Amino acid sequence: MILTNNTIEKLSMSILNVLNKRLDWQIEEISFIDNGVVNAVFLINEKNLGKLAVRTPWRSEENMMDKDSSGIISLKKEATISEHCHKYQIPVPKIHKLYLSNEINFLVSDFVSGDNQEISSYDIGELTSKIHTVPLDGLSIVDQNERTLSNIVSHRIAERVKSLSKLMNINIVVPSQEEFETILDTSQTKNSLLHLDVRQPNLIGENGKIKAIIDWDNAIIGNPIMELMRISESEELNEGEFLKGYKEVDIIKNTDAVIQSIYRLDTALMLSILFTFFINDSEKRDYYVKRVHFLTQEIRKYL
Template sequence: MNLSKERIEFLQKKIYKVLNNQENWNVKRIKFLSNGVVNAVFILEEESRGILIARTPWGLDESNEDVASLIKEATIAKHCFKHGLKVPKVVHLHLSKEISFLVSEYINGDDSFISAADIGHLVSSIHKIPFEGLSIVEQENKSFYHIVSSRIVDRVSTLNKFLSHEIKIPPLKEMETTLSMTNSDHCLIHLDIRTPNIIRYKGEIKAVIDWDNAFIGDPLMELMRILETGDIDIQEFQKGNGNNNFLTSSSRPNSIIYRLDTALMLAILFTTYIKDIDKGQHYIQRSHYLSNSLKRLF
């Protein structure tokens, strides 16, 4: 998803101007680095702070959700940094009607290989972080299980608009009740663990980034998402993670619900935002399979 040169220059100039209007800020250079579905990322050099990273929603109409995403990233990153997890240090969060952006520490990385066992250990470290005092903006006063069940219903509704054969799922309340029957302790879960979100250098994990999907919730959902995406060697992952039981629970209703949430998200992503016919069809088929598996269990 490429941004126009004009849009990149507009965002770049806005960030430059806002920062240099702050007391004790002197940005010398700013350069476009990359963009994702929501945010554009810039690298900048500040006189006393050195190299930094700024991310900002690139859409023409900055939504409340996009701004909330920046707040969420800053809040979780500060909390994780305080508890010793390897994350970029938050430097500045700017929120305004004109432009909102988050400035963080720059951590140098490369494309070196990191083992699935190391990723498993990283996930275990995330799950062990105390979450007392951490407030996630879209989770306030809402049950985690209700959030998951609701977005499955919403995602099915969205995806069915593109399908000739509709995906059918159990009622929201039934899914929510099924999930709430689990006895697992909740913890901080990242929910987008993959190598692009792990800064690594010479085979060592330097930091984990992109907390936009994170929640305080059931760690099984993290594991089922990793299992469903298929990007990480699960056997090696288990060696580093220390959880040797989650594969045996992958056929249970709550596991299927969590995997369905992931499959639906990826089906929508690859059919509407990132056009990839093969991946889109794969996750549409997975969504059908998992919804049918779920119906047989209810």
């Protein structure tokens, strides 16, 4: 399904109707900014609040009052986590309104402008460390459903192995879900809020300084080693500079290598599928498929 100009027009009119007529806001203008797989983003100018961003699911099947749809979950997660982080001075756009109905669902937040200047991996490491030290204070992630990260990752690896094996017509043999979960549960590292998609496109900056971190769709509560291994495995940041900014690297030294490898495997599987099915990049696909085989062998050495 493609986001058409007709859909953009319908969404903007629905947003204006709700804000002006139902919520008594005074919207002076609205314009389309961008869209992802699930959400479209609009810029509005409210008379009293100024420039705001409106995020709404653009696929018709997502913009319904189905609590289990990824569109609704995405909005709820962004609202809940941003409001929580805002209390602890994590740079996130301030949330103004989460609106859910049978007609349209959207989230209104501050509009944070930025430029295209790259943010240093050191500064991103510092921010990630701050996120990992935010008090949880009863924070609940809507799609985690009180499951542990160990349970989620072990189940996800099994599913991703099946998917990649089918896509590539290859045989990947990994330990059982129960074995993975048991190993991951041995970690004594304290749980943290994890963003799990820390990279340049999800950071808004100006003159190289971070103004906001956005897109909490992958966020979860669990072992911060998961985040560090994902950043390392995805290779989108300078890992050395990132860790200098993160500073608390002792948690890596104090974590068993097999646990690190399992979290790396989860990421390598995800990227293998991404570059096989969603993004046609044979070079990256082949690299991460090799990583899957290597990490599988490494894990088996410890069993």
